[in-house]
Amino acid sequence: MKKLLSIAVLGLILSGCTKGFEGMEPEPTPTPEPTPTNNKATQEEINANVAKVFGTTFSPNQDWSSTTKHTVTITADAPMSDIAKVQILTEAPYFNEDARVLNEATVSKGQSVSITYDCPAEYTDLVAACVDSKGIYYVAGFKAGDNSVNFKKAAQARTRAAYDLPAFPATSGLKMKYRNSALSYNAIRAQKAGQDGEDASINPWLNSNWDNERLWMFNNEGGNSTWKVARQTIFREVTITDAEKQGLETILKDVGGKSGRDNTHKQVNLETIRNSPLYQLTKNYLVADGKAPITLTPVQIQTTDYSSVALYYYYFNPSELEGKSEEEQLTFLKSLPKFKCVDGKQTKEASGIASGNGEFFKVHEYVLPYFGDVTSSPTADLEVQGFTIPAGYYVGFMLRKNKNDYKDTYMSNNDITGYNGTNYANKSYAKIENGEVYADGRLNEQINQYPKFDEAVSDKGMLLNDPRAAIFGANQKAYMMFEDGSDVNFVDIIVEINGGLDLVDAAQEINNNVYTFCFEDRNLGDYDMNDVVIKAKRLNITQVEYSVVACGAYDELYLRNIDGKTLNTTTEIHALFGVDNLST
Structure with a gap:
């Protein structure tokens, strides 16, 4: 019928x-x-x-419906030069293949439009987005059922502009002394690999060209009333506003958020990280614009090993790589001096956030000084030349985990209070918890074969040359999320990067x-x-x-x-x- x-x-x-x-x-x-x-x-x-x-x-x-119909008025007032449309999203789009568009409308900058959408029952928090003609997103969070949303509060999170930083201390006396430097774990393992009495676990470093990598840090002298020199870094104290915290919630919640992705929620899609626009273009190197200092502000430190981690940076003129083979380029990068810029213990303890807790915060803003064109680790002291890295230079990052073995890395004549070391006499390089991981995945080939770290490869699908940092642009800032071990959730430390950089915002396809x-x-x-x-x-x-x-x-x-x-x-x-x- x-x-x-x-x-x-x-x-x-x-x-x-x-x-x-x-x-x-x-x-x-x-x-x-x-x-x-x-x-x-x-x-x-x-x-x-x-x-x-x-x-x-x-x-x-x-x-029997699992959706609820709502109507919201969106005002396209994001601080963008042009706005082509507005969208309602289930989640923020950054490194997040699960984000979906619930509805969209073509608009012009400043226009308000009412949009009806059907919200899946699993979502109570949604994301509004202004999208420009190039596909760049500017996002703001709102609640399902809200009558209106605009981007004024999201834009307020930008008021701490790098161009308005308070005066820096005098560069005279700000130096990193050679006797306070230390061989990296990469270097000491490369030097020891294959020798009698050494464990075979460090054999991946044999003939790896890491032998000369050296870590540099301040000896805690200098500074002014605003910028302190402590824990071998230069930083100032800051606070987080409600608008900034809400912005972090919106941007970071679905890429890792307060708990990180895991088997019971979502897992990080390594494919999206290794194929990100920034990684494909520069191998995760940020490009200095030469207009202002670059600063890093940790906004989350979720690793339980926070007292053992520190961020290092390095920079170079990309013209130095011209005419070099891939191996020669990597040898050049391995030999560059690495400068300590963020101390995990100092910042996590100052935040008052408990170990393993993923609450967002801002307590310290660290600056990246410029030491001149240093293309390999010298044997002389390095003095600060200024606080602005030249335009066009590449800036790279490394996260070091030194599990309660700080003293073992230093030369015995260093003058950093409390850190009289023995230059690896205690063999901390042989401990599987210790190592350095890079945003440039090509520099991770050895550490990704080392016990404990290699579980990211065997258990989680990481490739030997995968980046261990996810870097992306959102709301005209850059964010960097590091993975220091094997769970591959990329929330061990998250920093917000401000100041003198070319924007890294990339078009999104949702x-x-x-x-x-x-x-x-x-x-x-x-x-x-x-x-x-x-x-x-x-x-x-x-x-x-x-x-x-x-x-x-x-x-x-x-x-x-x-x-x-x-x-x-x-x-x-x-x-x-x-x-x-x-x-x-």
């Missing part, structure tokens, strides 16, 4: 609101044919059948959300919910694409559109799938 299935209600559920635009809301006029008499059932019969199938009964008003409608075609059905399955994908503010993807009904079925017209008058639904036997 012929049975007509109307999807006019679907058109109502997903039709977009056109308020603020020239255009009329569609008025549905469904005219479904009456259900055949032999398929009618009394309410008592329906209830009895439901109780038989489910073991309980349901309210006749139960709509899929539209897809909704699934499952129909039961009989009043006394079996409730397998596969009699007709339709997928709906919103294309823009007024258009929805519907697709029939499955039909398990025994009845002959036809579809109606939102106007009540039969879409497939001559073609029965089963025939669309090449099936003509309704009993199969």
